[in-house]
Amino acid sequence: MKPMDIGVMMGVGENPLERLQRVKAMEVPTVQMGAPGEDFMTGQPLADLKAAIKQTGIEVTTVFCGFPGEHYADIPTVRRTVGLVPPATRADRLERTQRISDFARSLGVDSISMHIGFVPEDPANPGYAEVVKAAQQVCDYCAKQGQSFRLETGQETGECLKRFIENVARPNLGVNFDPANMILYGSGEPIAALELVGKHVQGVHCKDGKWPTEKDQLGHEVPLGQGEVGIERFVQTLWKVGYRGALTIEREISGEQQLQDIMAAKKLLEGIRAKVMGAG
Ligand code: MG
Secondary structure, three states: OOOOOEEEEEOOOOOHHHHHHHHHHOOOOEEEEEOOOHHHOOHHHHHHHHHHHHHHOOEEEEEEOOOOOOOOOOHHHHHHHOOOOOHHHHHHHHHHHHHHHHHHHHOOOOEEEEOOOOOOOOOOOHHHHHHHHHHHHHHHHHHHOOOEEEEEOOOOOHHHHHHHHHHHOOOOEEEEEOHHHHHHOOOOOHHHHHHHHHHHEEEEEEOEEEOOOOOOOOOEEEOOOOOOOOHHHHHHHHHHOOOOOOEEEOOOOOHHHHHHHHHHHHHHHHHHHHHHHHOO
16 A cells, blocks of 8 residues: 555444445555454355455455453543453453454454453553553564454553553554544543654554533544544654555544545545655
8 A cells, every 4th residue: 555545443243345435436455353252253244255255456554353342431431331440341352352463363453453442541540551561462462373463542641551551562453543532532632642752653544523512421533624624734743653554534423524524534544645645
C-alpha cells in the first residue's frame, strides 16, 4: 500500500464476503477487519474469504479482536466487560485471541489489534501486573507468527499508555491510535497523547467526537471533521511523528448514513493528505 492510503474499519457481520464487496464499491483500498465468528476462521469459509480478498484487491491491514460479552454502553460497563482486563473472562479471551492471530496469519495479515480494556491507572494496583502479563502473552504468541499486537487507544491517558507499553516491554507491541476515543472517554487531549506515543503508532482510526458532559457517560461520536479532534492537525501530527500507515475511517453507526459519512470522510482525508504530504 501507499503511505496514508485510505482505509475503513470493516465489521464482518454475518457475511464477510458481502461486506468486502461494499468496501470495494466505496473504492477504499484497505480495511481493518473485525474478527469474524469462529465458523469463518477455518475450513471452507476461510478459503472463500481469502479468495474474496484476493479478488477485490483490498489489503487487510489488521484484524481486530472482539469478544462475546463486551459492551460499550457507558464507562462502568466498559470497565466491567471489555478486553483482557476483566479477570473472569481473561483465559477464554486469551485463547480466542490466539485463534484470531492464527486466522490473521492465514490471511497474510501481520498484526492483530484490540481494546485491551481499562488498564488500572495505578501500577501498584495488583490488576495492573496481570494485564501487563496478559499483553506479554499475546505479544509472544504474535511474535512467533511474525505479527505485531496493537493496542487501541482511548480508555487511558497518553501517560498511562506510554508507561504500559514500557512495562510490557515487547518490541512487537504497537498502538492503533483512535483520537476520538480519547475524547469520548474523557482521557485527555488526543494530539498531545499522539505526540507522546507517536513512535509506537502502527495503525489509526480516523474518527471524531465530542467530550462527555455527564459523569460515567461516554461523549458523542460525530462525522469526521465535525467533532473536537482537529482532524487536520491529527493527520499533520501523524506525518510528523513518522506514521506512514493507512488512514482508516471508523464510523460506528450503521445503514445508509454510515455509508454517506464514510464517503464524506474519505473526501476530507484525501484533501488533508494532499496538503500534508505535499508540504513534505
Ligand atoms: Mg476505534
